[in-house]
Structure formats: C-alpha cells, structure tokens
Amino acid sequence: MGLNDATRAPVGAAPEPFAPDLSVRIGPLTLANPVGVASGTFGYGEEYAALLDLDALGAVYTKAVTVEPRAGNPAPRLAETPCGMLNSIGLANPGLVAFIRDKLPALRARRFRTVVNVAGAALDDYVRVVEEIEAAGGVDAYELNVSCPNVKSGGMAFGTDPALVALVTEAVRRATKRALVVKLSPNVTDIRETARAAEASGADAVSAINTLVGMAVDVKTRRPRLAMKTGGLSGPALRPVGVAAVYRISRAVKIPVIGLGGIATADDALEYLLAGADAVQVGTATFADPGAALRVLEGIEAWMRQNRVARVADIKGLLIE
Amino acid sequence: MVRIDTELLSKRRVAEGYFELRLRWPSGAGAPAAGQFLTLRARGGGDPLLRRPFAFASHDAAEDEATLVIQERGSATRALATLEPGAKLDLLGPLGRGFAFPERGTEPVLVAGGIGVGPVLFLRASLDAAGVASRFILGARTAALVPESLLPRGAGVEVRTDDGSLGTRGTAADAVAALPRDARVALFACGPKPMMAALDRIAAERGWPYQAAVEEWMACGVGACMGCAVPLKGGGYSRACADGPVLDGRLVKWD
Structure with a gap:
C-alpha cells in the first residue's frame, strides 16, 4: 500500500489532506504511535x-524493576566508545515495593502507555514483580528483561537459552492478560530461536535488541574502562546489528517486533520499520538529545505523509528486496 | 532545567590546556548556583556521542552570561577548545545540587585542585556577594597549570604547586592541614580524587563539615540512567548528577 500511483493525488489537483494512522497494536494494547523510549x-x-x-510518546519502557532494591554495579559504569557507549549499570533500581509506592502513581497519571521492564535473578522473581504490580492496579504492558548482559545470574542467562525464555514467558503469561513483550539479547548465535520461543510461550511481541557485550581498555592505565570489565554496547554503532536482527526475527515470527538499537533519527527508525519492525524504541540518543524520541516521531509521520502510507504496519511491506 | 541553543561569546586560554568559555545564559534558563553544572553537546552526530558535563564557573544575571573553565582532555573538549565566538552551543542546565552556604560562625575554606577550579571560583564569588569572607586555596602540579588571571582578588588566597614553581611547594591538602586544628572550618572542595580523599581524612579527624563537588562520567545528567554512580562508605551509591555533584564529602568512598 501507499507507494502505487493509485494513491497519489492527480497532477494539478490540490493535494488531498492525508493523515496517517500512527497507532500500533501490541496484543491487547494500542499504542498511540510507534515511538517509545527504551528501558x-x-x-x-x-x-x-x-x-x-512525555505524553506525546507512544510508550515509556521503564527502568527495570526487580523484587529487591539493587544498588547496581561498582563504578565506573560508563565508557564512551566510537559512535556508542558501554554501560554496566547492573539494574540499579529501588525495588518492587518502592516502585509501586513511589513511581507507579505518577506513571498512572500519564497519558503515555507505561511498559514496565521486569528483571530478576530467578523465574519466581519475574512472576512476583508482575503479580504485585497487577495487584496494585497494573500498568499497560510488561517487557521481560531476559537479556541484560550486566548481571551475574538471571538476565542474559535466561535470554540466551530458548528453553529458559519459554519458561519465563509462560510463567509470566499466566500472571497477566496485559500485553507481554520479551526483550531479546543479540548475544546469541541465532536470535530467531529465542524469538520463536517467546512467541510459542505466549508473548504478544518481542523487542530487539538489547545491548551487545563489549569491552574497552584504557591503554594508559592498562585497566578495563568499566569496573565490571565488560558491559553493554549501545548507540549508533549498534544499529546495523539491530536492523539485521529485526529483519530476521520478523520473518520468523508472526507477533509484532519492536525495534531498538542506535535509533537517533527518523531515518534510523524507518530502517527498522522497513526491515520488519512494528514499533521502535529510542534509547541512548535521548542522552545526547532529550527530545530525540519526539523528533523521531515527527519524522516518521512526515515520511508517511510524504509517501502516503496509511498505517505504520504498512511500512514493513515497503522494503524492496 | 532547560535545554537551550545559545552561543559562545568569547574564549580565552587561562593556563596550559585550560580555557575559559564565556557563553550566553538567558535569564529564562534559570540562575545556576555554585556547584551546579550544565551538559554540552560538542557537535551533532554520533561522535562524540554523549553530552559532556561542566560546572558553572560564574554567572552574571545582569549580562545574561555564564562561564565555564574546561580542560582539553579528549575529543569533545578538544573540539570545544577550537570553537570561535559566535559558535552555537547546545546546553542543558542548570543541573544537580550546588553548594549549601556555610553555617554562621564557621570559617569557609574553599579548596580547588586542577580543573576543579571552576565551581570553587563561583562559590567564592557567591560568598563575596553575600559578604561572607572565605579562604581560597588552589593546588596544581606546576605553575603552567594555574589559571592566575582567574584567581580571586583580596585576602586569603593561596596557591600551592607540587614542584614549588608558584606559591608554596606542596599540595592544597597540605595547606588545609596547616590550618589551626581548633578553627571552626567548613570545607568546600572540587578536585582530583587524591586531594578529595586527603581532605576527607582531615575533615573526619577534626570534625569539619566537608562539601565535596564530585566529577564522574555521565550519560543522561538528569538522574535517569544511574551511570554516574559515586560509591559511599556506608554502601550503595549516590548519583553525581542528581544527588550531587555536591555531596557530603565525609560519606563518599574516595579510594
């Protein structure tokens, strides 16, 4: 749809008003637009x-919530690398009780969709976070963080094994009827396997990709630049890896794919949408430009108008292979 | 806290590798306090990727101007050092918590080490404006690294260099240690970690309050990413950007 001659205004006629539909469906949830900000x-x-x-955003994917408060990893936790950065935050967060008490009310009062990113060291942790947030009234959706490269147990240990992805997805699926997204790790041989496992276990969508394991060494001091030695690479350097992952996943599963990894501009997001994504997340770019996500949204809308594409879901059909 | 596009008004070299940048800081952006900082995007695109934090070194509300003192260290600061007046600047600030004014009856001692000079100069000017006398101590490796033209005028200004090439030989912490033990000193400092740690030991031993402006790598600068963690002696971390950059120096784990 969209780019054939039939949808173009006739030459000489005033262009008819064209308002693309920016909404995106993720399982039972409708996002007002495809652009969210990454956990x-x-x-x-x-x-x-x-x-x-904030309310102009399609979704806010929160900082990860774990059952217990986590202080996070030793410092330094950040290192800048060419067109990217490494982080080893270690899921620092105030914990489930403080999240429900201190953060949830403000999130509820917002018009944007709240997707709570859930992490844990064991299967029961994921279930408990979701159950207790549900008991407190719930949020719009959950994103399972089975792919954090910066925690010793859980996190990526879950995300690199399709059988464990299936287990955690099934368990959380039983705890909520709300939209359930599984965030996939690129630190695997074939990301389609974990995507299929999530789909088969009841996920409404997958998001891809989390950060790629990386390391930087300070040559002067001969020390790793992160206290944890390795961390997760994000930023523009990651984008081609993410686009390829989304392209492959979208051809392996039927559920929506939320693309992320190095998106800073509308063109970056459109790469993901053309490659097969249904929605996107802007992450590291927000650090450089706090308004990056909204500029991405404006640019996607402008591109859809210009190309007379009616729905976001139509964009992926426009890739010329 | 606002993000603004503004411009560089002037730039001058103040010591070897050190530059003072004077920039337009409109009143609508909010008045920064000493110890607060801004982040600056050196240029668009992916490299350098992150904004860089810099402490305010002065603010002139009447002229809508502020200054920063920067040191050429890496690609971002090198790019800044080559900017010419009129260059557009993408700024976000004022950020973080600044210095709290000293309690009545205490004698404020302001200690700057190396590039930590900016926020300490700003504090000195704020105290001067409030009619509060203070002692100002600057430590540097050598005379070439001392921004002499920026040093406050008036009484109670002391320079220490490691090699004795300017002022007394020794460190800024030596100068603090030489103060009378029974004085009711309130310490305010910004500088390299060894200096900050030495001041912590003196403060702990003498029971002096110690406000310390810390420096860390930052990603967001607004308290969201948890990247700029400063370890605390009692366990856990403070965020340099949102809990600081001015922290209780006696709670920070400096080593």
Whole structure:
C-alpha cells in the first residue's frame, strides 16, 4: 500500500489532506504511535518531564524493576566508545515495593502507555514483580528483561537459552492478560530461536535488541574502562546489528517486533520499520538529545505523509528486496 | 532545567590546556548556583556521542552570561577548545545540587585542585556577594597549570604547586592541614580524587563539615540512567548528577 500511483493525488489537483494512522497494536494494547523510549535510558519518565512533552510518546519502557532494591554495579559504569557507549549499570533500581509506592502513581497519571521492564535473578522473581504490580492496579504492558548482559545470574542467562525464555514467558503469561513483550539479547548465535520461543510461550511481541557485550581498555592505565570489565554496547554503532536482527526475527515470527538499537533519527527508525519492525524504541540518543524520541516521531509521520502510507504496519511491506 | 541553543561569546586560554568559555545564559534558563553544572553537546552526530558535563564557573544575571573553565582532555573538549565566538552551543542546565552556604560562625575554606577550579571560583564569588569572607586555596602540579588571571582578588588566597614553581611547594591538602586544628572550618572542595580523599581524612579527624563537588562520567545528567554512580562508605551509591555533584564529602568512598 501507499507507494502505487493509485494513491497519489492527480497532477494539478490540490493535494488531498492525508493523515496517517500512527497507532500500533501490541496484543491487547494500542499504542498511540510507534515511538517509545527504551528501558534504562529514561528512568521512570518524570526525570525528563521538564525537557519534553512525555505524553506525546507512544510508550515509556521503564527502568527495570526487580523484587529487591539493587544498588547496581561498582563504578565506573560508563565508557564512551566510537559512535556508542558501554554501560554496566547492573539494574540499579529501588525495588518492587518502592516502585509501586513511589513511581507507579505518577506513571498512572500519564497519558503515555507505561511498559514496565521486569528483571530478576530467578523465574519466581519475574512472576512476583508482575503479580504485585497487577495487584496494585497494573500498568499497560510488561517487557521481560531476559537479556541484560550486566548481571551475574538471571538476565542474559535466561535470554540466551530458548528453553529458559519459554519458561519465563509462560510463567509470566499466566500472571497477566496485559500485553507481554520479551526483550531479546543479540548475544546469541541465532536470535530467531529465542524469538520463536517467546512467541510459542505466549508473548504478544518481542523487542530487539538489547545491548551487545563489549569491552574497552584504557591503554594508559592498562585497566578495563568499566569496573565490571565488560558491559553493554549501545548507540549508533549498534544499529546495523539491530536492523539485521529485526529483519530476521520478523520473518520468523508472526507477533509484532519492536525495534531498538542506535535509533537517533527518523531515518534510523524507518530502517527498522522497513526491515520488519512494528514499533521502535529510542534509547541512548535521548542522552545526547532529550527530545530525540519526539523528533523521531515527527519524522516518521512526515515520511508517511510524504509517501502516503496509511498505517505504520504498512511500512514493513515497503522494503524492496 | 532547560535545554537551550545559545552561543559562545568569547574564549580565552587561562593556563596550559585550560580555557575559559564565556557563553550566553538567558535569564529564562534559570540562575545556576555554585556547584551546579550544565551538559554540552560538542557537535551533532554520533561522535562524540554523549553530552559532556561542566560546572558553572560564574554567572552574571545582569549580562545574561555564564562561564565555564574546561580542560582539553579528549575529543569533545578538544573540539570545544577550537570553537570561535559566535559558535552555537547546545546546553542543558542548570543541573544537580550546588553548594549549601556555610553555617554562621564557621570559617569557609574553599579548596580547588586542577580543573576543579571552576565551581570553587563561583562559590567564592557567591560568598563575596553575600559578604561572607572565605579562604581560597588552589593546588596544581606546576605553575603552567594555574589559571592566575582567574584567581580571586583580596585576602586569603593561596596557591600551592607540587614542584614549588608558584606559591608554596606542596599540595592544597597540605595547606588545609596547616590550618589551626581548633578553627571552626567548613570545607568546600572540587578536585582530583587524591586531594578529595586527603581532605576527607582531615575533615573526619577534626570534625569539619566537608562539601565535596564530585566529577564522574555521565550519560543522561538528569538522574535517569544511574551511570554516574559515586560509591559511599556506608554502601550503595549516590548519583553525581542528581544527588550531587555536591555531596557530603565525609560519606563518599574516595579510594
């Protein structure tokens, strides 16, 4: 749809008003638009309230919530690399009780869709976080973080084994009827296997990709630049890896794919959408430009108008292979 | 806290590898306090990727101007050092918590080490404006690294260099240790970790309050990413950007 001559205004006629439908469906959930902000880069939203219109975002994927409060990894936790950065935050978060008490009310009062990113060291942790948030009234959706490269147990240990992805997805699926997204790790041989496992176990969507394991060494001091030695690579350097992952996943599963990894501009997001994504997340780019996600959204809408593409879901059909 | 596009008004070299940048800081952006900082995007695109944090070194509300003192260290600061007046600047600030004014009856001692000089100069000017006398101590490796033209005028200004090439030979912490033990000193400092740790030992031993402006790598600068973790003696971390950059120096694990 969209690019054939039949949908173009006739030459000489005033262009008819064209308003693309930006909404995206993820299981039972409708997002007002395809652009969200990625977990770990946006806190719980309010940190950025002074800098952009949060309610214009399609979704906020929160900082990970674990059952227990986590102080996080030793410092330094950040290192900049060419067109990217390494982090080893270690899922620092105030824990489930404080999240429900201190963060959930403000998230509920917002118009954007809240997707709580859930992490844990064991299967029961994931279930408990979701159950207790549900008992507290729930949020719009959950994103299972089975792919964090920066924690010793859980996290990526779950995300690199399709059988474990299936287990955790099934268990959480039983705990909620809300939209359930599984965030996939690129630190695997074939990301389609974990994507299929998530789909078969009841996920409504997958998001891809989490960070890629990386390391940087300070040659002067001969020490790793991160206290944890390795960390997760994000930023533009990661984008081609993410686009390829989304392309392959989207041809292996029928559920929606949420693309992320190095998106800073609308063109970056459109790469993902053309490659097969149904929605996107902007992460590291927010650090450089707090309004990056909204500029990405504006650019996607402008591109859809210009190319007379009616729905976001139509974009992936426009890739010329 | 706002993100603004503004411009560089002037730039001058103030010591070897050190530059003072004077920039337009409109009143609508909010008045920064000493110890607060801004982040600056050196240029668009992916490299350098992250904004860089810099402490305010002064603010002139009447002229809508502020200054930063930067040191050429890596690609971002090298790019900044080559900017010419009129260059556009993408700024986010004022960020973080600044210095709290000293309690009545205490004698404020302001200690700057190396590139930590900016926020300490700003504090000195704020205290001067409030009619509060303070002692100002600057430590540097050598005379070439001392921004002499920026040093406050008036009484109670002391320079220490490791090699004795300017002022007294020794460190800024030596100068603090030489203060009378029974004085009611309130320490305020920004500088390299060894200096900050030495001041912590003196403060702990003498029971002096110690406000310390810390420096860390940052990604977001607004308290969201948890990247700029400063370890605390009692366990856990503070965020340099949102809990600091001015922290209780006696709680920070410096080593």
